[in-house]
Amino acid sequence: MRVVIERVLVSVALLALWQFLPAIGLGDRFFISSPVAVVSLIWEWIASGDLAENVWITAQEALLGLVIGSVLGAVFGLACGLNNAISRALLPLMTVGNALPRLAFAPLLIAWFGFGLSSKVVLAASVVFFFIFFGVYSGIRSGSGLLVANARILGGRGLALLWHVHLPQAIGWIVAGLRLAVGYAFAAAVIGEYLGSDSGLGYLIVYGKEMLDMTQVFAGLAVVMTIVGCLDVVLRRVGTLARR
Amino acid sequence: MTDPLIVLDHIARRFPSQSGRAEFTAVQDIDLTVNEGEFVAVVGPSGCGKSTLLNLISGLDTPTEGLISIDGERVRNTVRQDVGYLFQKDALLPWKTVQANVELPLVFRRLPGDHAALARDWLSRVGLSGFERNFPHQLSGGMRKRVALAATFVYGPRILLMDEPFSALDVQTRNLMENELLELWRQNRKTVLFVTHDLEEAIALADRVVVLTSNPGRVKKEFQIDLGRPRNVNEIRFEERFRALHEEIWEALREEVARSYAAQRAHG
Amino acid sequence: MxxxxxxxxxxxxxxxxxxxxxxxxxxxxxxxxxxxxxSRPTTVAALIWDWIRTGFILRHVEVTVIEVVVGYTAGTLAGMAVAFGFFFFPRVAELCDPMVVVLNAAPRAILAPFAVLLFGIGLLSKMMLVLLAVFAITLLNLYTGLKEVDRTIVDNARVMGANQRDLARHVYIPAALVWIVSAMRNSIGHAFTAAIVCELLGATEGLGWIVAAGQSAVKPDWIMAGLFFAAAIVVIVDFLVLAPLERRGSHWRVF
Structure with a gap:
């Protein structure tokens, strides 16, 4: 309990420093804005409904990307995890694909899919895909061969084997991959919006940047990070529950 | 009669439990003395605080209540410089060679002399000449235990604390190591406190066996082991006196094992 | 057969x-x-070859690599320093926890507009963003790794007479090396992503600038050729430099 109070105090002190530094001549208010200005802008957005509208757009992109990327990632992950021939053909490509700076591919996808929703969904899905692919693949491959062998001797086959033996062993990995994927899905949607859009949280941020309005940049980033942070906390809970 | 070397006076150690409120009592009301040069084995059911006891004596941990003294000097919250400690788990540094692992305590203690030669000498005494440049993961479990033994004897501690050191080894290796330990002990006559859950091992090795109760650990009873020395752990088990002692001590231990088992089942 | x-x-x-x-x-x-x-594979390939032949690409590769090298080095060092600081002064770590949570809340590349606005469209903004991205990954990897150093190994070293400095030198730092190398490998892709995304949002040179120029001129072959070079550098660094380093560094870690 004491720790919580101390942490709050430290955070408040830092915010106060941010607020009052320009007053004593350190830092330019124009560049660093202030916490009060950021909070009041967010409040304005809430009051005018702008926040809900733009959050909804970004969330749609991120969630659609999450679903599509997860499903494809899981399918390919299962195929590679369970079949050696498929794994030999695809794993090297996946490893290289995973190493690529995929968020930087946003301009290409915008060129292909346009300014609207779909380019961000594809970008988010392409990022999510690899997290889930490697989550499922590693989960299955790192599982105990002994358990699988024993289950097969006991007569386990096909879907039953997958459901009762492979997936329970992989669940920890999958949840860990999913946790990372959520943050990246949002980041992908936001970065996609930076590079070509007319709405969404990323649009608000990048518009602030074009207008040299640091308050708007901070406010937009604060909203994105709050959403991702809250989702992360929820998924961490789910992760600990799933591992039981 | 001289004063005992190690004295535990009404020791208790409680840990705050994870939920915050209730405390977990590992050991309670422990009164125990160990004489210089004596080999004492502590037996008890699993989870009776045997390891806690060794941590307290070594100074790694501090008792919640009571007083521990070694050679008349109170053990406070610092690690004793005159103890050696053999852990149940592997404690060798995986990124150092066998030779470097054995030299390490000499480096830590800033002892004078030829560290390399001393380490080589002890490695040969535990039968590991030729493995100096290997890394721990290249050795078998028994060999790693020998390295740990050499790294403990190399700095000549007065007191040896051993926490089920051989429990992870197979039976043959284990008997071999027990005999080697007895031989090293015969040559050096250190004071040994040996924790184990294996009664046969305790009787075969020790001068005295202390039985602890199940959680929280208390001293239930002590038994003098009046078997002759030198001993061979493989043969001594078949002596009449060994069997009588085993029966007598098992009588005291059985109850505690049963209680500990029941407690574990109750907790799921 | x-x-x-x-x-x-x-x-x-x-x-x-x-x-x-x-x-x-x-x-x-x-x-x-x-x-x-x-576009077409042949068009893109011709463009890539043209850029290599004329040396046009060199300057842009150089700019991006400089941004990454500076930011990556500084970020790794800063992350190591703070991780060790947190580890040896748990009190500080406790108080800084909310900041770490914020730092870790989202991939750092989204801070690109902030970096460009604060540090301009030159190389500095990219270096700072790369630094931040690498710092966060190194800090979290290493700090978690240090906390997971086997308790028995530490106890054993203490009984053998190690003081705090001995523990740092012989136990914690060697154990940390493995985590540092794995963090270095983890963060290289993020470093390039951060640099390129930042270049996309405001730059006058660099691989990201090429891609952005291709985007605004609607030249998909430019976008693809630019991304090709970015991808090629990351793959080369990751698979030819860092992966072998990681294998070497963990030669004793055989399970």
Whole structure:
């Protein structure tokens, strides 16, 4: 309990420093804005409904990307995890694909899919895909061969084997991959919006940047990070529950 | 009669439990003395605080209540410089060679002399000449235990604390190591406190066996082991006196094992 | 027969890649897809070759690599310093926890507009963003790793007479090396992503600038050729430098 109070105090002190530094001549208010200005802008957005509208757009992109990327990632992950021939053909490509700076591919996808929703969904899905692919693949491959062998001797086959033996062993990995994927899905949607859009949280941020309005940049980033942070906390809970 | 070397006076150690409120009592009301040069084995059911006891004596941990003294000097919250400690788990540094692992305590203690030669000498005494440049993961479990033994004897501690050191080894290796330990002990006559859950091992090795109760650990009873020395752990088990002692001590231990088992089942 | 299958297995990733390229080429050649949006493998390859031949690409590769090298080095060092600081002064770590949570809340590349606005469209903004991205990854990896150093090994070293400095030198730092190398490998991709995303949002040179220029001039071959170079550098650094380093660093870690 004491720790919580101390942490709050430290955070408040830092915010106060941010607020009052320009007053004593350190830092330019124009560049660093202030916490009060950021909070009041967010409040304005809430009051005018702008926040809900733009959050909804970004969330749609991120969630659609999450679903599509997860499903494809899981399918390919299962195929590679369970079949050696498929794994030999695809794993090297996946490893290289995973190493690529995929968020930087946003301009290409915008060129292909346009300014609207779909380019961000594809970008988010392409990022999510690899997290889930490697989550499922590693989960299955790192599982105990002994358990699988024993289950097969006991007569386990096909879907039953997958459901009762492979997936329970992989669940920890999958949840860990999913946790990372959520943050990246949002980041992908936001970065996609930076590079070509007319709405969404990323649009608000990048518009602030074009207008040299640091308050708007901070406010937009604060909203994105709050959403991702809250989702992360929820998924961490789910992760600990799933591992039981 | 001289004063005992190690004295535990009404020791208790409680840990705050994870939920915050209730405390977990590992050991309670422990009164125990160990004489210089004596080999004492502590037996008890699993989870009776045997390891806690060794941590307290070594100074790694501090008792919640009571007083521990070694050679008349109170053990406070610092690690004793005159103890050696053999852990149940592997404690060798995986990124150092066998030779470097054995030299390490000499480096830590800033002892004078030829560290390399001393380490080589002890490695040969535990039968590991030729493995100096290997890394721990290249050795078998028994060999790693020998390295740990050499790294403990190399700095000549007065007191040896051993926490089920051989429990992870197979039976043959284990008997071999027990005999080697007895031989090293015969040559050096250190004071040994040996924790184990294996009664046969305790009787075969020790001068005295202390039985602890199940959680929280208390001293239930002590038994003098009046078997002759030198001993061979493989043969001594078949002596009449060994069997009588085993029966007598098992009588005291059985109850505690049963209680500990029941407690574990109750907790799921 | 078995040998043929082995060869086929090893070649199959390449076969898939070649088939994809052929499909792309065919689709644009036979009018199934519009090369104005999709470009063509041959067009992109010609452009890549042209950039290499004329040396046009050199300057841009150099800029991006400088940004990454400076930011990556500074970020790794800063992350190491703070991780050790947190570890040896747990009180500080406790108080800084909310900041770490914020730092870790989202991939750092989204802070690119902030970096450009604060540090301008020159190299500095990219270096700072790379630094932040690498710092966060190194800090979290290393700090978690240090906390997971086997308790028994530490106790054993203490009984053998190690003081705090001995523990740091002989136990914590060697144990940390493995985590540092793995953090270095983890963060290289993030470093390039951060640099390029930042360049996309405001720069006058660098690989990201090429891609952005291709985007605003609607030249997909420029975008693809620019991304090709970015991807090639990351793959080379990751697979030829950092992966072997990681294997070497963990030679004693055999399970």
């Amino acid at each position: 078995a040998r043929l299958r082995q060869v086929l297995g090893a070649a199959s990733p390449w076969l898939i890649l070649i088939m994809l390229l052929l499909a792309w080429q065919g689709a644009t050649d036979f009018g199934l897809a519009d090369p104005r949006y999709l």
